[in-house]
Amino acid sequence: MxxxxxxxxxxxxxxxxxxxxxxxxxxxxxxxxxxxxxxxFNVGEMIMHHIKDDHGWEFAHGLTLPLPVILYTQDRGLEVFSSSRFAHESTYNGYVKEHNHIYRAGAGGEPDKSVKVYDFSITKNVASLLLSAVILLLVFFSVRNGYEKNKGKAPKGLQSFLEPIILFVRDEVAKPNIGPKYERYLPFLLTLFFFILVNNLLGLLPGGANLTGNIAVTMTLAVITFLIVNLSGNKHYWAHLFKPTGVPVALLPIMIPVEIVGVFMKPFSLMVRLFANITAGHIIILSLLGLIFIANNLGGEGMGWGVSWLVVIFSLFMNLIELLVAFLQAFIFTLLSSMYIGSAIEDHHEPDHGVGYEGPAAH
Amino acid sequence: MEDKNPKDDPEFRNKLDEGVRKTNAFAQYSSLGFQMLGTIGLGVWGGVKLDEWQGNEKPLWTIVLSLVAIGASLYLFIRGLPKP
Structure with missing residues (x-):
């Protein structure tokens, strides 16, 4: 619906x-x-500016938090300076910023793309990542201390808020999908869930960075899942990949590559789904807000005001949907990771072709 | 008062399991589309690259590999469907 x-x-x-x-x-x-x-007024430009990474964290127009720019080049070594150097003009100290990339400045001030510049800057996304790490550590150390303090007693405060979520991930996600060995993978799954959740929610805040809508971040998460699935795969998992039962030998040269592609496509779908959902949500809200400015440009101030109440209602509604999506995507990423792990480590080999789906009642 | 966990009630447990099963199926369906997309994309990309590398006038590899990738994506899709 x-x-x-x-x-x-x-x-x-x-x-x-x-x-x-x-x-x-x-x-x-x-x-x-x-x-x-x-x-x-260019809507596309405004949207891309908001969903892309940047040197410097712009909370509102004119309110920018400068972040460190860290560059490494072969000839000049490591260089660190503030991103505010690029605020007014695009060249500083022999470097040019163009479309959010930093290049060595050529003779006429134009970017010289032949010099390789390694950019290790603390960008908006990196800063947001560090912030979320601090939030997660503070929250979960407080939860840990809660268990120490209230041993044998009812949970209190943050602990009682997070305990049901942690137990939900354990009982409804890890246990039914991974099986008896679920405890090994629980730290990873819980970290995954809360990392994605906190970053989705941070991304919804006004002025927040769009971290989970960055394909490099979701790729890293998917690669970690891929490594865990394949490093813990048992002999049934590998036998299924390279020696599938009931397949004629003549078909093996086609089937084995297809199976291998399938192995890579699972984390690929994890990566694309999280990225696409979060980015699409941001784009919808931003294009709704952009309508006010388009109306303003077209029909003057009156039309801008006239459209804005409708836009406020719509974007409020979209924000609520985004809140749901933030939880849903964190949950789905965790759920699918646990399903993939479960299919790689299941003991009995059923002819279910490695999908590994078992009803929760099976355990 | 009797301290009872609602999860021990078999009727409640069944309902919960049904809900979990539906959610899992939904999650699997949602990834199947992206898997198909990725498989076909990989096939076409590989075909284009091979044609470029061999300098073919007719993009034979692109045609063959994209068709193979469509077949493979259908195979993986059917295999990835959640079991009833």
């Missing part, structure tokens, strides 16, 4: 925007005739 609603909303937004696209195009011609009175 939510999905069809989602589709309807998305469709209506898309239609709404596409009508404006035509109007803007016409407006452009007029604009040139009148001489450019005001600066053109």
């Amino acid at each position: 939510i999905r069809s609603l989602f589709h309807k909303i998305f469709l209506s937004i898309a239609l709404f925007l596409s009508t404006f696209a035509v109007v803007t195009a016409q407006h452009d011609e007029h604009g040139h005739a009148e001489g450019e009175a005001k600066k053109e």
Whole structure:
């Protein structure tokens, strides 16, 4: 139901925007005739600026937290300076910033792409990652201390808030899908769940970084899952990959590559789903907010105000959906990771082709 | 008062298991689409690269590998369906 609603909303937004696209195009011609009175507002640029990584953390227009830029080049070694050096002009100390990438400046100040610049900067996403690590450590050390203090007694405070979630991951995610050896993988699954959850929620805050909507971050998470699945795979798992039963020998040259591709596609789907869901949510909210500015550009201030109440309602609704998605995506990533681990370590070899699905009642 | 865990009630347990089963199936379906997409994408990309590398005039590898990848994606899709 939510999905069809989602589709309807998305469709209506898309239609709404596409009508404006035509109007803007016409407006452009007029604009040139009148001489450019005001600066053109570009929705796409605004959205990309918000969902992409950046040197320096911009909370609001004019309120930017400068972050360290750390560069390494072969000839000049390690260099560290503040990202605020790039705030007013794009060149500093022989470096040029262009489209969020830092290059060595050429003779005329243009980027010289032949010099390899290794950029280890603490960017907005890295800062957000460190912040989330601090939050997670503080929260879970407090939970740990709670168990020490309230030993044998009812949980208190943060501990009582998180205990049901931890037990949910253990009892409904890890146990049914991994089986009797679930305890080994529980630390990983819990870390995964709370890391994704906290970063999804941080990304929803105004001015927050879009960490889980960065494909490199989701790729790292998926690669960790991939390594754990394949390093703990037992002989049934590998036999299934390279010696599938009931397959004619003539078909093996095709089947083995297909199976291997399938192994890589599982973490790939984990990576793309988290990235796509979070990024899509951000884009929808940002394009809704962009409608106010488009209306303002088209029909003047009155139209901007007229549209804004509708936009506020829609974006409020989208924010609620995003809140749901934040939990859902953390849960699904954890659930699928545990299913993949479970299918790699299950003892009995059933002809279920390694899907490893067993009803929770099986255990 | 009797201290009873609702999870020990068989009826409640069955309902819970049913819910968990449905959620798991939903999670699996949601990843199948991306898996198909990835498989076909990999096949086409590999075909294009091979054609570039061999300098073929007719993109034979692209055609063959994309068709093979579609077949493979269907195979992996059917295999990945949750068991009833």
